[in-house]
Amino acid sequence: MxxxxxxxxxxxxxxxxxxxxxxxxxxxxxxxxxxxxxxxxxxxxxxxxxxxxxxxxxxxxxxxxxxxxxxxxxxxxxxxxxxxxxxxxxxxxxxxxxxxxxxxxxxPLTTLLYMKDKDISSPKDLEGKKIGYTVPGMMDLLMAAFAKRNGIESYEAINVGFTIIPALVSGKVSAVMGPFKTYEVVEMEHQGIEAEYFELEKYGIPDYxxxxxxxxxxxxxxxxxxxxxxxxxxxxxxxxxxxxxxxxxxxxxxxxxxxxxxxxxxxxxxxxxxxxxxxxxxxxxxxxxxxxxxxxxxxxxxxxxxxxxxx
Known part of the structure; x- marks a missing residue:
């Protein structure tokens, strides 16, 4: 039982x-x-x-x-x-x-990322440059707003998608809109690449x-x-x-x-x-x-x- x-x-x-x-x-x-x-x-x-x-x-x-x-x-x-x-x-x-x-x-974690020693110290130094972006329909538009706020009158926007670091290292672009200061910047450091970036919230983009x-x-x-x-x-x-x-x-x-x-x-x-x-x-x-x-x-x-x- x-x-x-x-x-x-x-x-x-x-x-x-x-x-x-x-x-x-x-x-x-x-x-x-x-x-x-x-x-x-x-x-x-x-x-x-x-x-x-x-x-x-x-x-x-x-x-x-x-x-x-x-x-x-x-x-x-x-x-x-x-x-x-x-x-x-x-x-x-x-x-x-x-x-x-x-x-x-x-x-915000998003930055406008570029490599050190590329003669870039202010957003205006990107005038006439090729600038990559990561997410079509967002980062390209955010780049346009950043440019307007910071006096960049002309640049060529290029979709680099996931290939942020290769696009920078190869010289395909001078900077990329979209990389995170907590991730791609760290990744570049681990690859021995010195990175610099503009934090969007410090250059006219509101907190989000x-x-x-x-x-x-x-x-x-x-x-x-x-x-x-x-x-x-x-x-x-x-x-x-x-x-x-x-x-x-x-x-x-x-x-x-x-x-x-x-x-x-x-x-x-x-x-x-x-x-x-x-x-x-x-x-x-x-x-x-x-x-x-x-x-x-x-x-x-x-x-x-x-x-x-x-x-």
């Missing part, structure tokens, strides 16, 4: 586990770039089972092109995308109506959230509970990383064993202070950037940011 009871309890336990596993809600997430420490809290959330405990099964994917993530989210090919605040405002001005469902990095999570209006309507659970789990990943940086980094390397351990350790140290402190959007900052975008010619019509922000 006792043996039968134990067997019955064991079967129930196994069945419960199977049912719970089967009940996990699947979400697909498209990154903005190849996986790197900018995305570390997402991987921490997965490795610490924050997603699983929230009833989620999150599939993380990398884009084949730098402008893919927003487009795929809006087409509902993926549920969520890592994107950028400027890109979101530009998309809204074009009538795409993306929804901001969470935050990852809460201040560098990395955010986006979804289509239809996906938000259908998957609101899962999306909220996702962003809350990511915030737990951020909080864990801030409190336990060494352990968080090891979890990241466990998830991505092919990562350059030495370089990404330094990049993580530089990035950690910029991760979002919470998942609440600062509406005043969004309004300030939207006003700037209109004035600077990034967008052709005013954007009401209220429908964009879900939190």
């Amino acid at each position: 006792k043996k039968t009871l134990i067997s019955t309890i064991a079967c129930i336990t196994v069945m419960t586990a199977v049912l719970q596993a089967g009940a996990a809600e699947k979400l697909t997430l498209m990154l903005d770039w190849f996986p790197n420490v900018d995305h570390l809290p997402i991987y921490v959330a997965r490795e610490k089972e924050y997603f699983e405990k929230a009833g989620l099964d999150v599939k993380i994917m990398s884009p084949s092109d730098t402008s893919d993530s927003l487009k795929l989210a809006m087409a509902q090919t993926v549920d969520l995308a890592v994107g950028y605040q400027p890109q979101t405002i530009m998309a809204a001005a074009e009538g795409l109506n993306p929804r901001v469902v969470g935050r990852l990095v809460e201040h 959230d560098e990395l955010i999570f986006l979804a289509s209006p239809q996906t938000v309507e259908k998957r609101e509970r899962a999306i909220t659970a996702f962003s809350d789990a990511v915030q737990k990943g951020i909080d864990f990383a801030r409190a336990n940086p060494e352990e968080a980094l090891e979890l990241y390397f466990k998830a991505l064993p092919e990562a350059d351990r030495r370089m990404e350790t330094d990049a993580f140290e530089a990035t950690l202070p910029y991760f979002a402190k919470n998942q609440e959007n600062d509406r005043s900052r969004w309004e300030t950037f939207a006003d700037f975008a209109l004035e600077a010619g990034l967008i052709e019509k005013a954007v009401d940011i209220s429908p964009l922000l879900t939190r």
